[in-house]
Amino acid sequence: MKYQLILFAIVLASCKSPTENSANVKSIELEQLETSIDSLFNSKIGENEPGAAILLSYNGEMLIGKGFGLRDIEAKKPITSNTNMRMGSVSKQFTALAVLSLVDKGLLSLNDSINKFWPFPVFNGITVEQLINHTSGIADYDKYFNENWKRNTIVENKDVLEWFSTNPTPEFKAGTSYRYTNSNYSVLAQLVEKASGQEFSRYVKENIFEKAGMKSTNFFNLAKPINIPERAFCYERDSLGVWQKADGYFMNGIMGADAVLTNIEDYFKYDNAIQNQTIISKDLHALIFKQSSMSLPENEKYQFRFLNGADQGYAMGWFVTNKIALHGGAWKGTRTIGVKEFKRPLTIAIFLNSDSSNLRNELFEATYSLVENYLETTANTSYNDKCR
Secondary structure, three states: OHHHHHHHHHHHHHHOOHHHHHHHHHHHHHHHHHHHHHHHHHHHOOOOOEOEEEEEEEOOEEEEEEEEOEEEOOOOEEOOOOOEEEOHHHHHHHHHHHHHHHHHOOOOOOOOEHHHOOOOHHHOOOEHHHHHOOOOOOOOHHHHHHHHOOOOOOOEHHHHHHHHOOOOOOOOOOOOOOOOOHHHHHHHHHHHHHHHOOOHHHHHHHHHHOOOOOOOOEEOOOOOOOOOOOEOOOEEEOOOOOEEEOOOOOOOEOOOOOOEEEOHHHHHHHHHHHHHOOOOOHHHHHHHOOOOOOOOOHHHOOOOHHHOOOOOEEOOOOEEOOOEEEEEEEEOOEEEEEEEEOOOOEEEEEEEOEOOHHHHHHHHHHHHHHHHHHHHHHHHOOHHHHOO
16 A cells, blocks of 8 residues: 555656646757757858857747857857847848838838939839839849949948939839849838938837847948947858858948848847837738738749748748748858748747858758657647656
8 A cells, every 4th residue: 555655646746737747848859859950050060160040939939049150260259149140131121120110100101102212213103112022123233233343342322322323224114023132122221211310220220129129230331330249250162162251242331131230139039029019010010921012933932842832922021921931141151041930939040151052941941840840749749648
């Protein structure tokens, strides 16, 4: 009888708290997920190479936030969750938010004509929203500046606007087609200045980053550099395969389409602010992930396996399907991606300070698969299963 009572006490102790038991099981499974992700990233990133940072957030909780590899190869400084990394085109979502905040204040309308602000023929019939969703048809500035600009002078937004004043030929009539181009977001950055009366990076800092709790995040203009704490340098391999810094690129003075430097901790705060709708009014938050472009042609779509060939469109700085919002970034020495699901409170972000899109995509596909397995396992774990 004595041994039966002891056995009963042990069983009771192991099953008396479903919540506690479930938490312990999930903790073990999360440890297994983190071990798998560590193994994945360490197999792809050398300890003396530029690396990556990863955020895995679920239901407002940071499950994983960490770095791999180096932010500064020469100084052997590692990437951590506080390392500020260049976002490439992931920056566009913050520019779009800045525009929406001006709409919130009554200083802009998404239907405003760009001619209202600059009477250039090239802007005829183009609205603010068409710039945001890449249906404006305006020419891409990359080709012009690569062919005509002196590399010892940093290109800034004002230079892009001056080029548009020469009326470069549009690619198509506004609203009739879709083509992703950085030109749209350079103009939007200048529109923020025009409507707000503030310098673009300062306006976004005060009205977006600080409202989201992103204390370390900034837009960065190489022509007017500021100090970036724990900054990751951007790297590309030279012809001999040696990693070289790419931060001095002559177009690194253009902001809006690119140029945000942020870290995993800040991006996590931003993700929660978006989820909790605390940056702008709820009505305008509802527009962030609402498709406003036509469906994208195949050559403009992301081809990740987890998208399952879903129809894609463009919203406010995000590519969207009916289930997922995502945006990648690719610039000199940086590759990034952020993905947010609608039906589950799941966000995954991976930031690299090197120039391999293949590595970014491979890491993301594998990470997404590992996270799927983790979520399926934890969803199927029940108190009754553990106490039978």
